[in-house]
Amino acid sequence: MEGTAAPPIERAGTGLRAADLKTRDRPFDLAIVSKLTVVSKMRTSSSCFGWVTSLPFLTSVALFGCGGSSSEESPTPKNEVGRKPGIVEVVLFTHIEDGTPQGALGSAPSQKGYLELRAKLIETATLAKARKLSWVLQSDWKYLEAALVYEDAALKATTNGKNLFVHLRDDLGVALDPHSHEKGGYNYADVAYLLEKLGVGGSTVIGGHIWDPSLPEFAEWDRFRQPLAGQKYPTALWSGDILIGAGTPNHVNDPRVSGAWHPADRNHFFEDEPTGNVRAFGKWENGVTGVAELVGLYANGTVPTTTLLTASWNIGPGELTAKDGPATIDTTVFAPLAALRDQGVVHSTDFTSLVKTWQTEFGGVAGIYMP
Numbered sequence: 001m002e003g004t005a006a007p008p009i010e011r012a013g014t015g016l017r018a019a020d021l022k023t024r025d026r027p028f029d030l031a032i033v034s035k036l037t038v039v040s041k042m043r044t045s046s047s048c049f050g051w052v053t054s055l056p057f058l059t060s061v062a063l064f065g066c067g068g069s070s071s072e073e074s075p076t077p078k079n080e081v082g083r084k085p086g087i088v089e090v091v092l093f094t095h096i097e098d099g100t101p102q103g104a105l106g107s108a109p110s111q112k113g114y115l116e117l118r119a120k121l122i123e124t125a126t127l128a129k130a131r132k133l134s135w136v137l138q139s140d141w142k143y144l145e146a147a148l149v150y151e152d153a154a155l156k157a158t159t160n161g162k163n164l165f166v167h168l169r170d171d172l173g174v175a176l177d178p179h180s181h182e183k184g185g186y187n188y189a190d191v192a193y194l195l196e197k198l199g200v201g202g203s204t205v206i207g208g209h210i211w212d213p214s215l216p217e218f219a220e221w222d223r224f225r226q227p228l229a230g231q232k233y234p235t236a237l238w239s240g241d242i243l244i245g246a247g248t249p250n251h252v253n254d255p256r257v258s259g260a261w262h263p264a265d266r267n268h269f270f271e272d273e274p275t276g277n278v279r280a281f282g283k284w285e286n287g288v289t290g291v292a293e294l295v296g297l298y299a300n301g302t303v304p305t306t307t308l309l310t311a312s313w314n315i316g317p318g319e320l321t322a323k324d325g326p327a328t329i330d331t332t333v334f335a336p337l338a339a340l341r342d343q344g345v346v347h348s349t350d351f352t353s354l355v356k357t358w359q360t361e362f363g364g365v366a367g368i369y370m371p
Contacts, residue, residue, distance in 0.1 A: 085305035085361075086298040087347050089354055090291055090337065091281075091312035092128070093136035093244070094121075095179050095208065096143045098186070100317065105142070105149055114146045115155075117317065118164050123326040124315075125172040131330070131338040133348040135315075137168060138179035138207035141186035141232070144194035165200045175350035176200045178240070179207035182219075182231075189228045193236035204241045205351045211246035211255075213266045222266050225277055242351050244312060245283030246270075257282035258294060258309045260358045261366035272366035279355060282368065284311040288336045295345045297369070307367035308358055312351075 101113030121137065128135040144165075151163040159167035168174040178191040188206065195201040209219035221243060230236035246255050246269065255270075262276035263269045269280075284290050291311045297303040315333065319325055340346040349357065358364060 084344065087345060088291055088294045088298070089308065089310045089347050089349055089357060091136060091349055091351055091354065092133065092315060092333065093138055093312060094315045094317065094320065096139040096317055098140040098142050098181050098183055100143050101146055105146055110146060111150055114143070114150050117321060120320040120326060121164070121168065124320055124329060125168050125174050127326055127330040127334060129172050131334045133334055133338060134173070134175065134350050136175040136177060136350045138177045140179050140181060141184065141191050141194060144191065144198060147198055163198055165198045169200050175352065177203040177205035177207045177351065185232050187228065187231045188240060189230035189236045189238035190232040192238040193230055193233050203352060204239060206240040206243050208247055209243060210248060211269050212248065215249065217249050221278065241278050242355060243278060243280040244351055245281065254283070255370070256285050257368060257370040258284040258311060259368040260308050260310060261368055270368060270370065274366065281310045281312065281351065281354060283313060287313055288333060291337070291340065291346060295340065303369055306362070307369065308362050309369060310354065
């Protein structure tokens with residue numbers, strides 16, 4: 001990998017229009033609602049800033065029955081389904097790591113591990129669908145290669161004649177993205193290629209990365225500004241343009257950030273470059289309780305409804321495979337999130353759909369809440 005950042009490339013599909021550029025001079029159209037100063041390469045000053053109002057720590061989502069508050073500015077236009085402004089966008093996802101299933105592909109332990117996780121994935125997806133919630137599955141290379149080995153006609157017969165991934169997408173509504181630690185001779189382009197081979201390709205989501213360039217694990221996210229060639233499959237080319245969160249090793253020091261922006265460069269990740277061709281979404285913190293906190297920020301006016309607030313988190317494979325794992329996830333995550341959704345203060349989505357929401361409802365204008 002190169003040690004220097006690739007130059008930003010402006011391309012179609014960023015959601016930028018001439019009308020959007022005019023509004024960027026207005027306060028909060030490009031808002032970092034925090035103690036930080038707004039920085040944008042399109043602005044000639046950095047005088048726009050927000051404030052943080054302290055909130056009591058929320059220990060139960062039942063304490064929140066309020067909806068989004070109205071803004072003193074003109075309300076954000078409703079989207080095609082008539083959604084009101086002031087709704088927190090939430091993405092639930094699961095990573096399957098590069099050591100799953102254990103053992104050599106084709107071995108009995110490997111097949112056993114594949115089938116056990118397969119059943120849990122289907123059970124979890126069925127529960128999410130029953131709650132009318134979106135759920136995203138992001139798999140590294142090994143489980144995808146295992147699917148190509150084990151998904152024979154007999155196994156497909158248990159899932160409507162489809163392999164696991166097609167069944168999850170088409171029958172259970174699961175969104176499928178690449179996830180890669182870029183080890184074992186595979187990178188993101190290889191994982192995207194394996195999804196294509198399984199009939200479920202097309203996502204441009206970069207399902208996890210280390211954002212801090214000072215760390216040896218830095219993932220050099222800026223190389224995705226140009227198409228990436230595979231390592232295992234060198235003829236495979238893939239363009240990724242959606243970053244999920246901003247990870248740190250073992251997620252011990254992940255930034256506390258919500259919102260959407262186009263990272264300027266590797267040394268100015270939390271600054272917006274509106275012409276950039278890579279998008280990023282903040283993941284926030286604390287699961288459902290953190291989502292309820294974001295709901296409160298809209299409700300009490302700390303964050304204007306013209307700023308997109310986002311949250312996402314990984315429901316780990318260990319949670320799925322634990323005894324009564326899917327049922328526990330349903331009780332502790334799906335049910336309370338669905339309750340917030342039913343109150344009209346949360347929307348369950350996937351990362352690709354979130355881009356569309358950001359573009360259609362917020363004009364693709366960056367907003368970062370980072371207290």
